[in-house]
Amino acid sequence: MKISDNCYVEIHFTLNNEDNEVVDSSLGGEPLPYIHGMKNIIPGLEQALEGRVAGDKFSVTIKPELGYGERDEDKVSIIDAESFAGFDQIEEGLLCQIEGEDGSPQLVTITHIDEEEGEVTIDANHPFAGQILNFSVEVMQVRSATEAELRDGLTG
Incomplete structure (x- = not known):
């Protein structure tokens, strides 16, 4: 069966950055499942x-516009360190979830901590935004998605 919309697909992948460093991989673990055509993975890979x-x-090599998008410097902000009072420990490079301005959860990366000023610089860009992505992929399984998978996604 060929991969097309509404197919359940499992892939193994290795993702290398422009410096040919492995930055993500499913090898040694479970393959990545997704439903084709439902925008569960980046457009270029789909x-x-x-x-x-x-x-x-x-x-396949994927440019930012078909990956995680270009970097948006408006997504970098400085907030009061008190915002992290509930955290056991924070450090530069930490990916964490905070409450966004609209009250919804938002993933951010801590990029700088200024202890003197009591400020933390956060970046809400995806960690791979603005990067050219080099994927090595093996298709492990392709089948028609079930009604439940189409209705509920893969968490159903």
Whole structure:
């Protein structure tokens, strides 16, 4: 079966950055499951998987606009360190969830801590925003998604 919309797909992948460093991988663990056409993965990878079949192995380079987008400096802000009072410990590079301005959860990376001023610089850009992504992929499984998977997603 070829990968097309509403297919349940499992892939193993390795993601390398522009310096050819491995920054993410499913190897050594479970393959990544997703429903094709439901925007569960970045657009460039989904496009590269279209029409593939179980057993296919390939590499693809994805530019930021089809990956995690360009960096947006408006998503970098300085907040009062008191905002992290409930955390056991914070450090630069920590990915954490905070409450956004609209009250919804927001993932941010702590990029700088100024203890003197009591300020923390946070970045709400995805860690891979603005980067060219190099994927090595193996398609492990392709089948029609069940009604429950289509209705509820993969957490259902």
